[in-house]
Amino acid sequence: MVHPLTIQEFLAKAKQLPVLDARAPKEYAIGRIPQALSFPIFSDEERARVGTAYKQQGHDPAVLIGLDLFGPKMAGFVREAEKLAPTKELLVHCWRGGMRSGAMSWLLDFAGFQVYLLQGGYKAYRHYMHEQFERVRPLLVISGNTGSGKTDLLPYLQQHGQQVIDLERLASHKGSSFGSIGMAPQPSTEHFENLLGMSMLELDGQRPLWLEDESISIGKIQLPQPLFQRMQESPTLVLEVPKAIRIQKLAEEYCRTDCALLEAAILRIKKRLGGLATKEALEAIQTGDMERMVDIALTYYDKAYTYELAKKQTVLRLPLETLDPEENALRLIEFAKQHKLI
Numbered sequence: 001m002v003h004p005l006t007i008q009e010f011l012a013k014a015k016q017l018p019v020l021d022a023r024a025p026k027e028y029a030i031g032r033i034p035q036a037l038s039f040p041i042f043s044d045e046e047r048a049r050v051g052t053a054y055k056q057q058g059h060d061p062a063v064l065i066g067l068d069l070f071g072p073k074m075a076g077f078v079r080e081a082e083k084l085a086p087t088k089e090l091l092v093h094c095w096r097g098g099m100r101s102g103a104m105s106w107l108l109d110f111a112g113f114q115v116y117l118l119q120g121g122y123k124a125y126r127h128y129m130h131e132q133f134e135r136v137r138p139l140l141v142i143s144g145n146t147g148s149g150k151t152d153l154l155p156y157l158q159q160h161g162q163q164v165i166d167l168e169r170l171a172s173h174k175g176s177s178f179g180s181i182g183m184a185p186q187p188s189t190e191h192f193e194n195l196l197g198m199s200m201l202e203l204d205g206q207r208p209l210w211l212e213d214e215s216i217s218i219g220k221i222q223l224p225q226p227l228f229q230r231m232q233e234s235p236t237l238v239l240e241v242p243k244a245i246r247i248q249k250l251a252e253e254y255c256r257t258d259c260a261l262l263e264a265a266i267l268r269i270k271k272r273l274g275g276l277a278t279k280e281a282l283e284a285i286q287t288g289d290m291e292r293m294v295d296i297a298l299t300y301y302d303k304a305y306t307y308e309l310a311k312k313q314t315v316l317r318l319p320l321e322t323l324d325p326e327e328n329a330l331r332l333i334e335f336a337k338q339h340k341l342i
Helices: 007-013 025-030 044-057 059-084 099-110 121-134 150-159 167-171 189-201 225-233 243-254 259-268 275-287 290-309 325-338
Strands: 002-005 019-021 036-038 089-093 114-118 139-144 163-165 209-212 235-240 314-319
Touching (some): 002 007, 007 114, 007 121, 025 036, 025 044, 089 099, 099 114, 121 225, 139 150, 150 209, 163 189
Parallel strands (some): 002 114, 019 089, 139 209, 139 235, 163 209, 235 314
16 A cells, blocks of 8 residues: 655655655756655656656657566566565655655555655655745854864864854855865755755754854855855854964865865965965965965955955854864853843
């Protein structure tokens, strides 16, 4: 028997059971339920063929073409499902909960599986993710100039009982022109939203959520507008670390980085740095003078940070003299308590 489930019921079941995504590989690659396995009823080419037939000939001819493509694969689908779900209990979805997941659910039910089908499909899941960004929840935004150790604090905040989401980890990018260095390829904005929405679902919506300050873009990814706007309106706690300490930290990190990657990062901000500063930064990279290169780059980034900080509604400044992440996390928690934010 096939059991239709709401998105909330489906995600609860997904914590214990395999999730089969019956959409085409290209759809899956763009965005997916994070724990879902690609189990396409059609290849990308086959999906395009059925879709074209539907537009040009109508529903019935498209269904017949789909059945012609589906029929020869049925035994293979059952064998593969038995490997993925040895208990013969699983969840299935497609884009809208229509023909593809319906056909796959019918087949697996016929083969003796206990099948749970997502009502409304992946489209319902995406709607549910967007609801998470619309929710009003208390936020605390950690800000500070580049090199202030904002990201380093996050795991220590979490260790001390605070709710934290690392946006840059989910986006696989550190936010600046240098942000892709040492990071895996970025997901699509759609899949980033899925990862972020799922992270939010795990948290207590009544307790403050700590986020690192970001612009609307993290690399090629766009933050959800409702969340970004909420971040602008929320208390912003600024880590004020002396520039010399920030330069030393970043220089030590970039000493281990391929010079070609650093040069490419400098050239991406060439227009903002100006010709002379760009030339000097490139020369500093070639001679291994990373502190000089960082100093030049920070001249631009510190100005940009000051400009963006002026847009915030509530700004609280915490002077720090070291970059010890655990010590600074504890100081930040105490600072937030003093201001009755937690």
